[in-house]
Amino acid sequence: MDSKVMSSPGEIARVYKELSLYPSLSRADVGPVITSQYGGKYSNIYTEWSQRDLERNENVKFCRQYIVFHDDKSVVYSGASGNCTEIKGEVLSKDSPSGDMKAVVRESSVKGEDKQFLEVWSKNIKMKSINLSALKKHGKVYDDAQFGCLVWSHSETHLLYVAEKKRPKAESFFQTESPELSGVGDEEDTIRTGKKDTVKGEQFVFHEDWGEALGDKSCPVLCILDIEGDFVSVLDGLPDDISPGQAFWAPGDTGVVFIGWWHEPFRLGLKYCPNRRSALFYMDLTGGKCEQLSSGKTSVCSPRLSPDQCRIAYLECSVYGPHMQCSKLCMYDWYTKKTSVVVDVIKRPGKDGFTGIYSSQLSPQCWSADSQRIIFACPQRSRKDLLMVDINTGSINSLTAKSDIGSWCLLNIERDLMVVSCSSPNCPPSLWVGFLPGIDSQENVDWVTLEDSEKLQDVDWQILTFTPPSEDDNSQYSNLEFDALLIKPKEVKDEVKLPLIVTPHGGPHSVIVAEWLLSSAVLCRMGFAVLLVNYRGSIGYGEDSIYSLLGNVGTQDVKDVQFAVESVLKSGSIDEQKVAVSGGSHGGFLACHLIGQYPGFYKACVARNPVINMASMIGSTDIPDWCMVEAGFVFNTDCLPDAAEWEKMLNISPIKYVSQVKTPVLLTIGEDDKRVPNKQGIEYYKALKARQIPVRLLWYPGNNHSLSKVDAESDGFMNMVLWMIQHFSD
Numbered sequence: 001m002d003s004k005v006m007s008s009p010g011e012i013a014r015v016y017k018e019l020s021l022y023p024s025l026s027r028a029d030v031g032p033v034i035t036s037q038y039g040g041k042y043s044n045i046y047t048e049w050s051q052r053d054l055e056r057n058e059n060v061k062f063c064r065q066y067i068v069f070h071d072d073k074s075v076v077y078s079g080a081s082g083n084c085t086e087i088k089g090e091v092l093s094k095d096s097p098s099g100d101m102k103a104v105v106r107e108s109s110v111k112g113e114d115k116q117f118l119e120v121w122s123k124n125i126k127m128k129s130i131n132l133s134a135l136k137k138h139g140k141v142y143d144d145a146q147f148g149c150l151v152w153s154h155s156e157t158h159l160l161y162v163a164e165k166k167r168p169k170a171e172s173f174f175q176t177e178s179p180e181l182s183g184v185g186d187e188e189d190t191i192r193t194g195k196k197d198t199v200k201g202e203q204f205v206f207h208e209d210w211g212e213a214l215g216d217k218s219c220p221v222l223c224i225l226d227i228e229g230d231f232v233s234v235l236d237g238l239p240d241d242i243s244p245g246q247a248f249w250a251p252g253d254t255g256v257v258f259i260g261w262w263h264e265p266f267r268l269g270l271k272y273c274p275n276r277r278s279a280l281f282y283m284d285l286t287g288g289k290c291e292q293l294s295s296g297k298t299s300v301c302s303p304r305l306s307p308d309q310c311r312i313a314y315l316e317c318s319v320y321g322p323h324m325q326c327s328k329l330c331m332y333d334w335y336t337k338k339t340s341v342v343v344d345v346i347k348r349p350g351k352d353g354f355t356g357i358y359s360s361q362l363s364p365q366c367w368s369a370d371s372q373r374i375i376f377a378c379p380q381r382s383r384k385d386l387l388m389v390d391i392n393t394g395s396i397n398s399l400t401a402k403s404d405i406g407s408w409c410l411l412n413i414e415r416d417l418m419v420v421s422c423s424s425p426n427c428p429p430s431l432w433v434g435f436l437p438g439i440d441s442q443e444n445v446d447w448v449t450l451e452d453s454e455k456l457q458d459v460d461w462q463i464l465t466f467t468p469p470s471e472d473d474n475s476q477y478s479n480l481e482f483d484a485l486l487i488k489p490k491e492v493k494d495e496v497k498l499p500l501i502v503t504p505h506g507g508p509h510s511v512i513v514a515e516w517l518l519s520s521a522v523l524c525r526m527g528f529a530v531l532l533v534n535y536r537g538s539i540g541y542g543e544d545s546i547y548s549l550l551g552n553v554g555t556q557d558v559k560d561v562q563f564a565v566e567s568v569l570k571s572g573s574i575d576e577q578k579v580a581v582s583g584g585s586h587g588g589f590l591a592c593h594l595i596g597q598y599p600g601f602y603k604a605c606v607a608r609n610p611v612i613n614m615a616s617m618i619g620s621t622d623i624p625d626w627c628m629v630e631a632g633f634v635f636n637t638d639c640l641p642d643a644a645e646w647e648k649m650l651n652i653s654p655i656k657y658v659s660q661v662k663t664p665v666l667l668t669i670g671e672d673d674k675r676v677p678n679k680q681g682i683e684y685y686k687a688l689k690a691r692q693i694p695v696r697l698l699w700y701p702g703n704n705h706s707l708s709k710v711d712a713e714s715d716g717f718m719n720m721v722l723w724m725i726q727h728f729s730d
């Protein structure tokens with residue numbers, strides 16, 4: 001018997017609207033310990049959340065604070081203090097270590113012009129409001145996770161942040177000047193005009209940027225505000241060929257430590273690509289010397305200073321190769337200047353079940369109070385767990401493996417008080433706190449809820465594990481398993497068969513963990529089953545799995561997805577005539593491959609910014625190395641692909657199978673995508689149209705690769721389901 005899927009656009013939009021109300025957590029800060037007049041100790045927890053506002057077409061950011069009474073080992077009482085407040089205009093903010101002050105970088109419009117201010121608050125007074133735009137020391141302050149930071153010195157007298165380097169104003173050769181401004185002895189006027197900071201002839205010079213979602217980031221500089229002296233300085237003395245970011249104050253405030261990414265011979269996209277050559281640096285502010293602390297042959301990120309200020313922990317992986325890899329956890333000893341590897345790459349998970357580190361960002365604080373352990377959240381197969389590493393032994397313990405929650409995120413840890421958010425496909429994000437047990441303790445964490453969320457009783461999920469059939473085993477990387485997440489409506493009558501939406505993730509070295517996913521929850525409410533496949537090559541399964549896919553994209557990943565789908569169909573609960581496929585980026589590459597390699601199997605296909613032709617994309621994407629590496633070759637900045645390499649890139653691309661496609665295709669394209677340029681979608685659109693295959697292309701101006709602006713995301717979702725429903729009844 002056919003299931004009844006919700007099909008009225010009004011009703012679908014109502015469900016989407018209802019479920020999009022659940023906010024997600026983006027940040028938590030733990031305040032200092034305060035002793036009340038009755039002797040009780042408490043700390044304030046500041047949290048930031050984000051939520052889609054469909055009416056305003058914005059992702060709104062709001063904060064809520066909580067109070068946690070504790071005895072340094074366990075939570076005695078906790079509760080929210082006050083209601084939520086929307087945050088507007090704040091670019092960055094940070095409380096001082098003592099909690100006495102707060103720094104804010106704010107964007108505000110003055111007489112119709114956008115300006116940036118750096119504010120320092122103390123108690124209920126805004127002590128300083130420095131107009132950074134008027135100072136003209138640098139360009140816009142960076143607020144991204146890649147480079148950006150706002151850090152108080154330990155002494156609370158200085159603030160450190162990253163901004164775009166000041167660029168002289170460029171003007172036309174024919175700009176007329178008032179005589180009092182023009183220079184004297186104007187022989188050199190073609191280069192520099194008499195007006196300070198204005199240059200002629202540079203108006204149309206191309207400036208490289210850091211690629212997808214970092215299009216306004218080109219030359220970052222480190223900036224310091226001397227709070228007392230009201231003085232902003234831009235640090236010089238850094239190597240010319242690196243771009244700095246992720247900075248913090250060195251022990252004793254003697255200088256700053258930061259990551260520098262090499263930008264020569266040219267910049268390569270950084271988003272989702274922690275495999276860029278980079279190193280840890282120390283800029284000594286007492287002697288003005290810049291020292292490189294890591295080898296410079298690898299890629300490093302997320303440096304974190306221990307509470308005793310003796311060590312810096314950071315993540316490291318190799319340069320180029322797969323864009324997401326299994327990382328090492330490394331340690332730099334500030335005093336001995338020695339580097340050690342605390343957790344190495346895991347090629348194959350062992351008996352303890354630990355699959356390796358697959359995070360490219362540690363939480364703002366990640367150390368235990370005794371400076372002996374590091375805590376981080378990390379995908380482990382199809383779940384995200386909280387892991388604790390003992391830095392002396394390298395032993396790893398999962399703090400959450402036994403829980404039935406799908407996914408945990410460490411927002412912060414301070415004096416062993418952990419603030420986490422967790423969710424599952426049927427449970428929106430909730431907020432919890434818990435104390436880390438002592439180093440020798442066998443106790444489990446006693447988690448306390450600060451903000452609960454209600455489970456969707458009508459949605460069910462499970463993780464399925466697959467062993468590829470022997471003919472599809474990878475001889476170089478044999479016996480690898482993979483998983484898929486199956487999310488379904490809960491109460492389905494025995495005789496009812498569900499329509500299925502198959503969704504392989506992008507990357508391909510990425511993973512879908514069992515967390516709250518708005519679109520899957522809405523689809524389930526509508527009456528669909530959703531299959532999210534973590535094919536071989538996904539992260540979270542050991543490094544061998546990642547490497548097994550290099551050179552095999554378009555075959556191994558395609559076969560894994562098809563195998564998972566056919567296995568699920570064998571259960572008999574799915575309507576074989578109502579199977580659709582959707583995916584974004586490399587997931588779109590797979591969706592288009594599947595409809596080409598299994599003609600007619602899928603009744604509808606929806607692809608967001610899909611990779612269609614790797615050979616035509618290599619010259620225009622921000623990450624050309626991706627095309628070479630995924631095709632099984634080595635990338636070199638000064639080498640063009642040879643004819644055989646170009647041929648292979650074409651042969652393994654979905655465009656190669658376009659003549660076999662029978663499935664109607666909906667393409668959703670971001671006009672400003674730097675990763676998979678929109679011409680890829682157009683190339684497929686034309687090829688399908690020429691073959692009279694139903695195709696529709698939705699074009700989203702002002703959107704990049706993720707199509708994540710509120711209207712693009714919601715419109716894309718509505719069009720996706722309506723496209724599927726329409727073609728299920730063809």
Ligand SMILES: CSCC[C@H](NC=O)C(=O)N[C@@H](CO)C(=O)O
Nearest residue numbers: 272506507510584585586621626
């Ligand atoms: C040159 S495009 C490569 C595909 C892309 N990989 C990395 O950025 C991709 O699939 N992206 C995923 C996220 O990893 C996406 O969903 O956009």
